[in-house]
Amino acid sequence: MTKSPAPKPVTGPAPHGGPDAEGPAAGDGGRVHRALYGFARRLTARPKTVILLWAVLIAVCMPIGGGLTSHLTEQGASKVVPGTSSAHADELTKRSFPQRSERELTVVVTAPDVNTPRLRAFLAALDERLAARQRTGQVEGTSSAYTVFRDATQQFLTRMWERAGGANATPGERTDAVDRQVRQGVVPAALVTAARDTARAKDAGQVARIARRATVAADWRRFPLPVPADALERLIAADGKTAVVSVAHPVGGESDPDVDWLRATARTTLASAGADGAADVHVTGELALIHDTYKKAESDNALMETVAYGIIFVVLLLFFRALVPAILTLAVVGLSMTVSQAALFGLAHQVTLTQFTVTIMQFVMLGAGVDYSMLLSSRYRQERLAGRSPEEAALQATVHAGESMLLAAVAVVLAFGATLLSPVDWIPPLGYGGLIGIPIVFAAALTLTPCLLALLGDRFFALGRSPMSDLERDGAMGRHLRRTAEFARRRKAAIVAVFLVATVPFALLAAGNRSTSDPVKLSPVTDSRTGFERLAATWGDSAVMPTTVVGKAADGVVRDGRLTDRGRQAVARLTERIAATEGVASVDSATQPFGRVWDAAQLRNEGFLHDYVSQDGALRFVVVLKDAPFSAAAADTVGRLEDTLRDAGTAVGRLDVGGATQVDLQYGAALRTSFWQMVGLVSIGVFVMLALTLRSLLVPVRLIATIMMSNVWAVGTTVLIFHHIRGEAVIDDLPIFLTVLMMGLGMDYEIFLVTRVRDLIRGGRSQEEATMAAVVDTGRVINAAGLVMAGSLGTMALSSTLMLQQYGAGLGTAVLLDATVIRILFVPATLLLLQRYNWWFPTVRRHRQPAAKVG
Incomplete structure (x- = not known):
């Protein structure tokens, strides 16, 4: 490590358009400069007080x-759009068919x-454990092959017990009666x-326990009692290798269904039954x-943050050429x-x-906060090289860099604020993360960094290799930037044309892609995804993710939770029409609960109809499509279904x-719709x-166009x-997220x-200079900020x-291209091409003379 020489005071014009060439901060710089000047003067006068206040605030917030974490929900990620037909169907399903x-x-x-x-x-054991939660209201109900066989067995044994005299007969009398039924x-x-x-059971509770034992003991492939084969086909695969247990949770619960508890309970119950292997x-x-996607994302955060901090720390070391500013910035x-977070x-x-609210907030704050601190501390070094004292350099850096930081922060807040208007549920939570995080990290960078500079002076850049030298002009980077600027000056028209032409293939790639919101394809490899894929492999994607038709029944169709004769005929006719729609594979309804028409005797088994007709008079049809749920063909079928x-x-x-x-x-x-609304706003x-x-x-128009x-x-x-x-x-919300x-x-x-260009023009430079x-x-x-x-x-x-x-790849690509190519080559080329028109502003030209020579 070598100690860098202290910057020497300079006389006359500041080097390379430095601060002396721009006039005093509180002078001609406009209202923003004057406000920042007063703020920075008070700030740098009491650095210890400001740092102490931040320390207290952080201690309180920690x-x-x-x-x-305990207040983050997993249901905010729903892609059901409020006010749409799917939202109405979803709301009615929750209310009338919560299971x-x-x-x-x-x-x-x-x-x-x-x-x-x-x-x-x-x-059987899993059902018992779920029944305990059902009694406490944590579970709405369950269904499985076991419950179908158990209910049939319990119904048979209960009727037999009642025919044998029930609670009014003695055990002996019941035994005699049962024996007669056996002999018959x-x-x-x-x-x-x-x-x-x-026969020896004292009450219905004992009969139920006997039925459960008998159900487990029986061979389900040759079950001794009649059960609906259609129902069993949905619960046990035809090859006998897959079985499902449906667990419904109450709607309106204070928390999300406990996925972890159910998963752990299923596994421990499997082990207890001796079947874990x-x-x-x-x-x-x-x-x-x-739930599993959020947990994966949360567990990935540690790795992502570690790598991000590592990359940023290396970039900061290279940028500052010193250890202390890198540590203080982070x-x-x-x-x-x-x-x-508080x-x-x-x-x-x-x-x-x-959870994504927090993830996005952290990474946005990390990138933006480091950018702000780098800009401010870099400007401090330039002010010191221009001959200002450490205190005055900290003040001037806060004024000039502060304006750029303020404009940048407001732009981010505007972008995130627009997300709150989106009708898509997952977008506003991301907006809240930016709206909270960016103002706070901006405030921290604009107050803590200047106070540290004012308090430490050049020691802020301690433990480095010539950190107070002219890093912008000296070395390979300075030479590269001078060559780039000269190239942009000589080839400005060609550069603009090449960039516009190069955009065409990327636009064609983006426009020609069919994106998706398929939650399975977009989720990581987790237990829930494995389970879903096994369901889909057995029963088909469209059966596992069906189309539903839900609504309140018309007058006279349902009475006391049952179809009337008129209702049965109307539902049967509509079921036939839906089934005849091109692209529909099968339909379940209150007249054919499992895709096939049931006769009157079967329809008296109301236990299988509550999924299709509710006590409050709602009807539900389950439509299985012939094509994959997220395909274009399936979308066409849904359109025809709406016509039907x-x-x-x-x-x-x-x-x-x-x-x-x-x-x-x-x-x-x-x-x-949200995309164009947000872009417009x-x-x-x-x-x-x-x-x-x-x-x-023209400057803001070009800025938006280059974004x-x-x-x-x-x-x-x-x-x-x-x-x-x-x-x-490719996820369909990638463009809007980017x-x-x-x-x-x-x-x-x-x-x-651009703010630097404007400051230099105010100091008397031509547009080109x-x-x-x-x-x-x-x-x-800009290059370092882009890497950060x-x-x-x-x-x-x-x-x-x-x-x-995909978010990471898209954002990483966009930022790198933006910082290393567009802002360093394309933007200067357009500035040089347009010359004085860059600063054309009717109000200014009408009421006052330009502050400096332009062009």
């Missing part, structure tokens, strides 16, 4: 932020033969022992997939995250937040179409802010990597560059969750 709502979990058991005594014992052949041979045990058990379902950002904890009591329902009129009632395919269609439509907000601040119309260019390149690259090379699905973040974060670099000097002055910061942001956001690509992988 225990509060620790409780945030078939999104809160239904499925236990999947796979074995060479699920009919063995041990596995029958397992299913009324009792199947396999149930004789159970029947005689029933003979079978596999998995828990799946919509909420189980979301400390400022890390401590501000503690305050943000703020989110308070917000979580009012709005829905998810319209043509059928309201004889049955007003019905809405829901289910996976319809949700995907309406979610995609809402995403497209953010573009208008950013345009107005920058136009008024920078006194220019869109970065997004098109990033989406196209992501589609190329994941779809064309890796053969995986746009939200890049409309905010990607603007930092142009704001850094100012642009070329600004590329050199800010290029090192790409290192922070790009580490999401290390996640086991495909969604985060």
